[in-house]
Amino acid sequence: MTPRTLFEKIWESHLVHEEAGQPSLLYIDRHLIHEGTSPQAFAGLKEAGRKVRRPDLTFAVMDHSVPTVHRELPILDADAMGQFEALARNCRETGVRLFDMNSRNQGIVHVIGPELGITQPGQTIVCGDSHTSTHGAFGALAFGIGTSEVEHVLATQCLVQFKSQTMLIRMNGRRPRGITAKDLVLYIIGRLGIAAGTGYVFEYAGEAIRGLSMEGRMTLCNMSIEGGARAGMVAPDDTTVSYLEGRPFVPRGKDFQVAADHWKSLASDTGARYDRELDLDATQVVPQVTWGTNPGMVTGVTNRVPDPGSFTENGDRKAVESALEYMGLIPGTPIVDIPLDRVFIGSCTNSRLEDLRMAARLVAGKHISAHLKQALVVPGSRVVKAQAEAEGLDRIFTDAGFEWRDAGCSMCIGMNDDRLPSGERCASTSNRNFEGRQGKGGRTHLVSPIMAAAAALAGHFVDVREMNVDGE
Amino acid sequence: MKPFSKHSGLLVPLDRVNVDTDQMVPKQFLKALTRAGFGKNLFYDWRYLPGEIPNPEFVLNLPRYRGASILLARHNFGCGSSREHAVWAVMDYGFRVVIAPSFGDIFYNNCFKNGVLPIRLPESEIDEMFRAAKEAGSYRLTVDLESQSITDSQGRSIGFEIDPSRREVLLQGLDDIGVTLRHEERITQFENRAHPSAPLYDPASVDVRITSGQ
C-alpha cells in the first residue's frame, strides 16, 4: 500500500461521499460550539425546520463573553446575556450538552475539549472558531468553520470539504532551555509568514516536537491558523495516549487498549509524501516577542524593533510602517527596552496547568513591577483553576501581585470587561496581536508564559534565559 | 441564498495587506444573535472617529466611492478569525464581489455561503486595477461569473479562475445543507458502519459532574 500521511488516513476514513470534480462530503466526529458563533446557526436550522442530527456528538460551552470575576452576580451586559440565554435555550431544545458558565467543567472550548477527552486522535473535529486547530495536537483533523458551516454540521454531521495540501514542518534538534512551544510556533510563523499555510494542513514533526508535552503541542497547533493553515497536527504517540487515559469521555479498560493501539497506528507512514516539506533548527530558537500587528511580525528578544526600510517589498514596508505607528514603537529600539502597562497570562494558547506552573515558578517569592497597571492570570478552564489552586499556584500569583481570575477567553479578545485600554501596551500569552484585538487602540506583544511572567516582574521585556528557568 | 451570475458596479480600492476579520468586524459586534445589519460595522475602527463620526480619510468614506459594490483588496484578505460576521458585513454594506490576490481560507469559504463572489487574480492584475481605480474618477467593473470574466469601464477584459463546483453553488444560489441531505442515506450508512477512526464512547455514560450553580 502507498505510504500515507496522518492527514490522508483521517481524511480517507471519514469520506461519506466522493464525486469527481466535486468537494468531498466528510463526516464530523465532534462538533464544539460556543455562544459567539452559534446563535445564527441554530436560528437558520429552526427557520428551515431542520433538526440537530447528532446532539450526542455536539458539545457546547460558554467562554468568549463570560465574566472572569463575580460570576454569581447578575450579568449587566445585555448583549452578552442574550448570547448566553440563546445558547442555553438552543441546547435545551435540541438536547446538546452544555457546559454553562456555572459548570465545574466550564472553560475555553479548546481547553475543555482535550481536558475532558472529547478530543481524541483520528477524529474530525470542528468548531465555529479558528483556533480549533488546537485539537490537532492529538493527531486529529481539527479546523475552524464559519457559522453557515456550523449550521451545516448541526443538520447533517457532515461538511463539504476540498482536500487540503499538506506541509511537513520538522523542528530538528532539541529545544534549548527557556524556549517553549510558543517560541517555536512564533518562530515558525516568523519564518514562513502568516499566509504560507493557506490551503495547507501542517504536520509538525522532529525531535523538538516529539519532546513537547500535550500542553506544548496544543500551544503549537493552536497557532497554525496564524500561519494561515486551517489545521495543524502532531502524530499520536505515548505522550498522547498517557494524556488521554482516564479522561471522562475516553474509553476505558479493554476498549482503551484497542483505541490506544489504533491511535498509534495513525502516525504518518515512512515514505509518505507531503506537498511541501520544511526543516527548521530548534536549537537556534531564542525567546520570541512580536513587535507588530500580526503574529508574523516577530523577532527574538535579543533583537531590536525593525526598520521599515529593511523590507524590500512595497506592501510589506507600508504594513510595517503602519504597524509600528499603531504600536507606538521606534525602529531600532531594543526589544528589552519596551516598557509595559499590563500582562495577560491566559487564552486557548497558553492557559493550561503547565503554562501556569511555569509562570508561577518564575514569579514565586517575587513581585510584579510597580510600573504595571495590571497583571492577569486567567486559567483556561475551571478544572485547570481547581488544579492550580490545589497546588497553591493561585497564592503564588496573588502574592506576586497578579490577579487570579475565573476561566474564559477574557483579555485575549476583550468581549467581557477584561480589555486592554487604548494606547496601553500588554505582554500577552494569547495568539493574536491584530489592531484592537485586546481592546480598541491596545498594543499587544505575543510571548510565552515565562516571558510574560518575567516581563511582569521587570516591567519590560527581559531575556528569560538569563533567569533561573527550566524551560518546560 | 441569493444566486450570483453577473454584477456591474463601482470598485473601491482598499490598499492594505493582510486585512484580518477582527478589523472587518471588531469584537463588540460579535454578540448579535442575527445575521442582519452588520454593514454599518464593517471596518469599524478605520471607518469611524470617536463618536461614530465617519473618518473622512478612510477610503470607503470618500464621496467618489459612495455606493461601491466591488471591493479591491491586497493579499491574504480576510485572514484570522473564522467569524462569518465579516462576510455578513461585506454583504450588508452592499458588496457582491471582493477581488484580491489571495484570501484567508475560512473567509473565502464563508463568502460562498452568502452569495459573495471572491475572485483571486495575479498580483500584477491587482496592481493594474489599483492604478486604474486611482486614476479614473469612477472605476466600474462588470463581473460575469458564467463566462468567468471581468470587464472594466475602459473596455479592458480579463478572465479569472474559480473551482467549477463553487461556481455552481453561486450561480444556482444552492442551499448546500439541502444538497448534503440528498445523501442522507449514505450518512446513515456511514454512521452504522463501525469506523475505526473515532471510537465513539457513549458520552452519556460518563460523569462530567455538572454543577448547575443557578
Ligand code: SF4
Ligand atoms: S481564548 Fe482567544 S483565541 Fe482562544 S477561543 Fe477564546 S477568544 Fe478565541
